Each structure stands twice: as structure tokens, then as C-alpha cells.
Amino acid sequence: MTRTLVALTVGAGLGVAGGIMQTLTRNPLASPGLLGVNAGALLVVVCLATLGSGLPGWLASGGAFAGAALAALAVWAIAMRPAAPSGPLRLILAGAALSALFHAFSQALLVIDQQGLDTMLFWLAGSVAARPLTQVWPLMLVTLAVLLACWFYLRQWNVLAAGEAVAVGAGISVRRLQLISVMCVVLLAGAAVAMAGNIVFIGLIVPHLARRLAGPDHRHWLPLAALLGAALLLVADVMSRTLIPPREVPIGVMTALLGAPVFMALVRRQGGRHG
């Protein structure tokens, strides 16, 4: 039961976070996984776990938020500059390098602290298993609250998607909207990592599916993205439990196996245009 709830919230959170990032950066390939937000959150959690083993749950969650915020800040600093000749490519490369860096540090820390490795590993791979409800309900509340808050901004995102100049003309404070969007992303992705570890590709693919089904209006596709994200993660969870019966495939591995081919097909279809 807890497990299902966690999968549902995490999926919805990641789906929406990816959608917001894609609108914000105007880049169809932006997502918390690819741009290093997940990796940043992971690194801080691993750091904290290395420092003290008897870690209270709230501190780990706080660390996840802080790490997500740090990474988001770095990516934002790059993304919000005027577009360079190689715009979309640069953002993705910077994100990939950033997340490679965070992962390198997490790995190094785990090499030093070898007892921590065993407990952290499954969680690093992404897992929704075996969390007592008392530990996760605050995070679920955060996710739900942010999702509800997003409801109020759907209209403004629609305008922003038409271009910053248009948004300014329509009387929207673009800076403030961007700031709020980034905060939403950080909270959603941080909560997702704190609950379930590193789950990739959900944030990338779900918004695309939702847009295809519901058209370009944020008021329609962003809620749909939340639903689809939740459903997809639930399916992945069920598959991860039933694929190799006695054992369990980490759900992060499962989503990667499902998501990577879709991602590559997506790139094949659209990526060529930017040349």
C-alpha cells in the first residue's frame, strides 16, 4: 500500500517537474534526470549518509532538497542566458557533465565509506520498496502541495511558452514566474529523490506523451502528465516485482530500460532538425 502510494506520488511529481522544465528552458529534452537535478540531490544525501550513519529521516530529505536546489541553480545559470549558437546542445551537455560529476563524487564517497555502500546501493538504483509511511508522508504532502500550487500557474506557463517577450507584453512578471517554476521543480524533484532515489526518464518522456495526447495547452497536458507519470511508475513498479520472481529489479533500472528506447526514438524523430 505504502509502496503504491509512493510510486504514484513520485511518478506524478517527476512527470510535472519534467514538463515545467521543458516549458521553462524551451528545450524538449530537459528533465530532472538529464540536467543533473536528481544527481545533485543524490550526492548530498550520500554525503550526509557518509558523515553520520544514524541519520534522522528529515535531514536526509532536507539534504535532497538542498542538492536539487544546488544543481538546478547551476543549470538555470546556463539555461537562462541568451541562446548561443548551439543552444539546446549546450544545455544538455552541461547537464550531462554536471550529473556525471555529481555521480563521480557519490561513487568516490561510497568507495571511502564501504559499510554505507550496501545500504545505499539499492536506493541509488531507485526503489520504492519498504519505506514506513511515517517517514514518507511529509514528502508526499510536499509533492501534493506543489502540484496543487502548479494549478494556479498553468495559464501563465501557456503565455510563457509563446515566448518571453509575449509574456512580458501580457503583463506577466517573467522573472518571478521563472523563479517560482524553478522552485516547483526543485521541490518536486527533491521530494522524489528523497522518497525513491534515482529514477530516470519519467520526467523526460511523460510530458511528451501528455502533449501528444492532449495538445499544447498547459491546462490540459500538465495534469495529464501528472496522471501519466503516476501510472507509468506504477506499471514499472509492478514489472520490477514480477520480472524475475524471487528477486526485485530496482525500479530506476526498470524505468531506464523502458525509457531509453523511447528517448532514442524521440531523438531520431525530432533531434535532427537542430543539426
Added chain:
Amino acid sequence: MGEARVLRLGRFSRVVAWRAWCRVVAALLVVLLILLASLALGEAALSAPQWLAALRSPDSGAGLILWQLRLPRTLLGALVGAALALSGWLLQQVMRNPLASPDTLGVTAGAATLAVGYLAFLAADVGTAWMPLAAALGALLAVLLVMLAAWRGGTTPLRLVLMGIGLSTLLSAVTTFVLVSSPLTTTLSAYVWLTGSVYGGNWSDVGWLAACFGVALVVLMPWVRLALLAPLDDGLAVGIGVRVQWTRTLLILLAAGLAGIAVAWGGAMAFVGLVAPHVARRLLRQPGAAQIAMAVVVGAGMTMAADLAGRLLFPPLDLPAGLFVAAIGTPFFLGLMMKQAR
């Protein structure tokens, strides 16, 4: 660099950027200093006279440490760094983007997947001797897959990078799965490998890596000019008579091979390939043979310094060099991103 001289030997003549090469030599001297320091320092530090004595008598206690433990290990580090730096330089030219590195094409992830798989499933029966082969094979396979997936009447840098990132994520998920499902001892040794370490390098490793590196260099030599043209726009390059797709494929495969062999022996030491070419470009602005040499020298110096730091900083522990490569690379990388963003 302004000062260029013409070198003539019979019918052979070349324009040599004199000042540039002087800087390369200077960098080489610094790297040699690191090498000497790396030989002298460690758990049993040697004073200068002791050091000289040990150098002359390989059979004494200190000589054994010097010749059989420290020298091969340091050389291995240098070679790994040099190969990664060269590979990174090539990829950054071909991808026309200073943030490209062997990671972005899935080279490291491919090597890691096969190496970890080998450790988990085969090492118990066959021994770990063939692990470098598995890693190199993984690197090449991954790059071939990426190129195949990105090929649609030719490739573009953007498609290649995106496919590379997609495949990397997929492969690292597989690696994680293997790690999770294998016993803890395997996991530990796999993790050390993933971080990148030249611990316990011996002469046969050095020999193999040097041979592979040498072959790759010889193969690369005739194509260096093409690599210098790679940053040009596709249309322009075709206009001056470069076979764009063919060149790109060739250079990428070469770079992947270089990174593959480096990773095979040194582990996934990610950041050398990203950072060393930048340092080289900072030191020598003009692209050319001297810049390549500089990148190689810087890469070698970086890994040696990182390995030395790993040995010295926390005495009882021998930390993997990859950790310090990341530690050196991070501030540099962040600075680079900020500067690029401006």
C-alpha cells in the same frame, strides 16, 4: 603564437610554432617534476640520496618499491591520462563543443557495463586478467551503437550527443542492476574501478597500455589535419573538400578507441578527458599539433598528480585517483560553464 619558424630538412619542410612548442616543453618539465615527486613520496618517503641509491640498485628494498611499485603505477597513470586527454580533445573538435568528453558518447558507460559484468559473472572462473579487454570492447560497442542509432543519412553532433547520453543512462542502469544483484565483495572492487584507480599497476599493464596507445597514435597521425578542420560548418567543410561524414566517423572511432583502452586499465576516470583539453587550450590558444601535445602532457600530469594526492593526503588509506581528478576538475568545470554562459 606569432613566432613561427620554418624547419627544413632536405625535402621535408614545416612551419613550426616556436613559442608554442617552448610552452609544451615547459609543461613537460613540470610533469617530469610530478613524476619524480611521485617516485620519491609515499608511505615510505625517500630522501634525495636514498632515492638515487635506490634508482641504481633495483634489488634493494627501496629499489623494489621504486621500480616495481611506484614507477609502473605512476607511468600507468600518466598513460591513462594522456590517452583520455587526447580522446577528449578529438571529441571536442569533432562535436564542436567544449563540453563534449568521452562520457558523452557512452564510451565510459559501455566500458563500465562490460567490465562490471565481467567482474560479477566471469572473474570467479577466468580471473581478472581479461578485464581490460572486456572494458575496451564495451567502449567500442557502445560507440558503434550510438553511431548506428544516430545515423540517418549521416550523423550530426547533436544527434550523436543525445544518443550517447541516452545510451549512457541505459547502460549505467544495467551496471547498477548488476552491482545490486552481485555479492558485496564484487560490488566493492567494481566501485573502485568505477571511480578510477591505478592502484597495483605493474609493468605488464604499462607495456600493454603503452603499446595500444602507440598504435592509436600512429593511426591518428595522418588524420590530425582533418581533426583541425572538424570545427568548421558542415557546408563549408564540404566546400573545401573534406569528406565530412567519413572524417567524423573515423575520428570518433579513434577517440573512442583511445578512451576505451585508457578506461580499460585506469577505470572510469571521467574528468580528465573533459578538463585536460581545456587547460591545454587555455595555455595555447592556437589549435595545432602543439595544442594536442599540450593536452596529452596536461592529461598525464593531472592523473599523476591525482594519484599522488590519493596516496599522500590520508596516509593509511590509498584513495582512488579518480576522486581527486573529480576534485580538481569540478571548480575548473564550473568556472568554464560560467564563462561560457556569459
